[in-house]
Amino acid sequence: MTEEELAEMIGQMVKDTLEQMNSQPRIPIGVSNRHIHLSPEAVERLFGSKDALTQMKELSQPGQFACNETVTLIGPKGTIERVRILGPARGETQVEISLFDGFTLGVNPPIRDSGDIEGTPGIVIQGPRGQLTISKGVIAAARHIHMHTSDAALFGVSNGDRVKIQIEGPRGMILDNVLIRVSEKYRLEMHIDLDEANAGHIKNGQTGILLK
């Protein structure tokens, strides 16, 4: 191969890559404020009945909803009121807060994928009809992208992959270690927390670019 041929080949590769980047669908971003998932037993303890949760609005992920009900988190250093409950009820209670919230409460949440709560700190949860102390379950949620199976095929990624996502703008950044979660039940959306949204000056519905 001559230098000219090689140069042309590299040029074509760069052109193809840029075209692919520009033609690739963007990923809408949803900013998660602090929230809590409750087990049925926790709902009963805090609200007096397992059926107490009522739907306020549907969330972007099918079947998920924000409840009208909220709880108060009580940490060793402070409390946070009106923490939204997300439904439906789950197997285990999980509290998702930002690191900033952690300072307020006096709790140091590790960065974890949802559901991975072994060895995480607990907290006191106050509801209108009772109080509950959990011994684990407080996390700062790791960045992740919900993808329908068809999205995963389109982006060429698999469940459990970690990818980089580029954010544009004055506080532009590339977020690393973004977990891919694939399910027939998911709708394409990247979830970040409020600290990450502020750091990137990212607004709800803004889009990111997946870098392979």
Next chain:
Amino acid sequence: MTEEELAEMIGQMVKDTLEQMNSQPRIPIGVSNRHIHLSPEAVERLFGSKDALTQMKELSQPGQFACNETVTLIGPKGTIERVRILGPARGETQVEISLFDGFTLGVNPPIRDSGDIEGTPGIVIQGPRGQLTISKGVIAAARHIHMHTSDAALFGVSNGDRVKIQIEGPRGMILDNVLIRVSEKYRLEMHIDLDEANAGHIKNGQTGILLK
């Protein structure tokens, strides 16, 4: 040039680049919490005398110090108490808060370089001896790196450049648009705010890598 020679050349370039990256000094990171710089007139209004500020501790940048004195910020939606004053007094009063603080106060600070306050929102500042309303000066400080002239030469950058900084760890990221500020008076340090520190799980004194 043969393919073998070209392959060897590219291999050497990659090796050199990696060596350069690994040998390049890292940039220590300082996390800035909310703070305020006051003009001499503002000091007099809030504290009753232009000489009222007293030094609590030196900051990393030579000549800069945190004061024992604090003020309260009063926004349309909320107040934040015990906001640290940084000295010495400056020509113009400037309030540096995070976007999160902006929600608390009900003020929407633009991302600005320090000193660039035209068209930014104002706020009410309460001191022990008086109150002051500024018509501009509230910003969310843009990421920046203080460099001594010798550091700039070492990194091959100039005052006013914008660079990318890689942060390692579970919340690894590459921060874009990081302003380089060069002066004989500066000591090498990157300054980010609390939102950015939380988003990257970055602790004071952690280091970043400059990507060219």
